Amino acid sequence: MSLFQLVAIPLLVVMLLVSARNLFQRARFMTSLAWTLLWVAGLLAVINPNETTEVAKLVGIRRGADLLMYSSVLGFGVGFYVVSLRLRHMSREITLLTREVALLEAERKTAESIQRS
Amino acid sequence: MASSVPDLHGGIWVVIAAYNEAAVIADVVRALVVGGYHVVVVDDGSRDDTATRAHRAGAVVVRHVINRGQGAALQSGLRYALSHDAQIVVTFDADGQHYPEDVTRLVRPILDGTADIALGSRLLEHSASVPLARRILLRGAVIFTGVMSGARLTDAHNGLRAMSRRAAARVDLQLDRMAHASEIIDQLVLTGLPLIEVPVNVRYTPYSIEKGQRAGNAARIVWDYLLSKWSR
Numbered sequence: 001m002s003l004f005q006l007v008a009i010p011l012l013v014v015m016l017l018v019s020a021r022n023l024f025q026r027a028r029f030m031t032s033l034a035w036t037l038l039w040v041a042g043l044l045a046v047i048n049p050n051e052t053t054e055v056a057k058l059v060g061i062r063r064g065a066d067l068l069m070y071s072s073v074l075g076f077g078v079g080f081y082v083v084s085l086r087l088r089h090m091s092r093e094i095t096l097l098t099r100e101v102a103l104l105e106a107e108r109k110t111a112e113s114i115q116r117s
Numbered sequence: 118m119a120s121s122v123p124d125l126h127g128g129i130w131v132v133i134a135a136y137n138e139a140a141v142i143a144d145v146v147r148a149l150v151v152g153g154y155h156v157v158v159v160d161d162g163s164r165d166d167t168a169t170r171a172h173r174a175g176a177v178v179v180r181h182v183i184n185r186g187q188g189a190a191l192q193s194g195l196r197y198a199l200s201h202d203a204q205i206v207v208t209f210d211a212d213g214q215h216y217p218e219d220v221t222r223l224v225r226p227i228l229d230g231t232a233d234i235a236l237g238s239r240l241l242e243h244s245a246s247v248p249l250a251r252r253i254l255l256r257g258a259v260i261f262t263g264v265m266s267g268a269r270l271t272d273a274h275n276g277l278r279a280m281s282r283r284a285a286a287r288v289d290l291q292l293d294r295m296a297h298a299s300e301i302i303d304q305l306v307l308t309g310l311p312l313i314e315v316p317v318n319v320r321y322t323p324y325s326i327e328k329g330q331r332a333g334n335a336a337r338i339v340w341d342y343l344l345s346k347w348s349r
Contacts, residue, residue, distance in 0.1 A: 095189045095293050098181045102159070102193055103200075106179045 008046045015039045128204030129224060130155045132194030134187045135211035139165035146174035148217040157197050159190040188297025192290040199286060206285040210276035214325040219317040223279040226313055233284040233310035237277030237317035248321060274298040277317050284310050296341035
C-alpha cells in the first residue's frame with residue numbers, strides 16, 4: 001500500500017461513514033446519498049487506480065487520472081456556482097431581516113415619542 | 118417654493134438613504150423640512166452619528182443595524198413612507214448634491230396629473246455644471262440602461278426621483294448595492310405609468326464627488342445588474 005493510500009483511505013472512510021449515517025435522516029436522504037456515492041467512488045479509485053482508466057475509456061477519455069482531473073474541475077465549478085447563489089440568497093435574507101428590524105424599531109420610537117408628548 | 122404645493126404636503130415624503138453622512142445630513146434634512154416635506158432618513162448602518170443628526174434636524178430615522186447598500190436602504194425608506202400614507206415619494210441623495218427647490222419641480226407634474234413618475238435629469242439642460250469626465254460616465258450609464266430597459270432617458274442615474282403612490286408601491290428593489298439605479302428605472306418603466314424627465318441642478322462639491330460613484334465602480338454595478346438578469 002502506498003503512502004498516499006495510507007492517508008487517503010482512512011480519510012475517505014471517515015467521510016463515507018459520516019454521510020452514510022445521514023442516509024437515515026429522511027429529510028437529507030438525497031444529498032447524503034450523493035455524497036455517499038462520491039466517497040465510495042473515491043475509495044474505489046484510491047484502492048484500485050487502474051480501474052479508473054476503464055471508466056475513463058467508457059466516456060471517451062484516455063487516462064483515469066485525466067478523468068479525475070476533468071470531473072473535479074467540473075465539480076468545483078458547479079460547486080462554486082451553487083455556493084455563490086446560496087450566498088446571494090442569504091445576503092437577500094439578511095437585507096429583508098435588517099429592513100423588518102429597522103421598520104419595527106422606527107415604529108416603536110414613534111409610538112414612544114407620541115406617548116411622551 | 119413650498120407654497121406652490123401646500124395641500125398635499127402631508128402626503129409628500131422624501132426618502133434619503135444615508136451612510137456615514139454626518140457632516141452634511143442635518144443641512145440636507147433641515148432644508149427639506151423647512152420646505153414642508155416629510156423626511157425619512159434611512160441610516161444604512163453608519164458608524165458616525167448620521168442618525169442622531171438627521172433626527173435632530175427633523176427627520177424620521179429608520180436605522181439599518183448593518184450596512185446593506187443604497188438600494189436596500191431606499192427600499193426600506195419607500196416601505197416606511199408608503200405605510201405612512203405617502204401620496205408622493207421622492208428619493209433624494211444624502212450628500213447635498215441636490216437642491217431642495219428641485220423637489221417642487223419634480224413633484225408638480227405628479228400633482229397636476231401629467232405623470233406618475235418624474236425623474237431628475239442632469240443632462241436635460243444645465244449640463245455645464247456637470248464635469249466632463251462625469252458626463253461621459255453618465256452617458257455610458259444612460260446607454261446601458263436604455264439598452265436594458267428600453268427607456269429613452271437623458272440621465273439614468275440621478276438620485277432625485279419622484280413617484281406617485283401607485284408607482285412607488287410597485288417598486289421592489291432586489292439589488293442591494295448601487296445597481297438599484299438601473300433596477301428602479303426598469304421597474305418604473307414596467308409599470309407602464311406615464312414618466313417624464315425634469316431638468317434638475319446638481320452641485321458637484323468636493324464632498325459629493327468624494328462620496329459619489331467612481332468610474333471604477335461602474336464595472337461592479339454592471340456586473341451586479343447583469344447577474345440579477347441572468348439568474349432571475
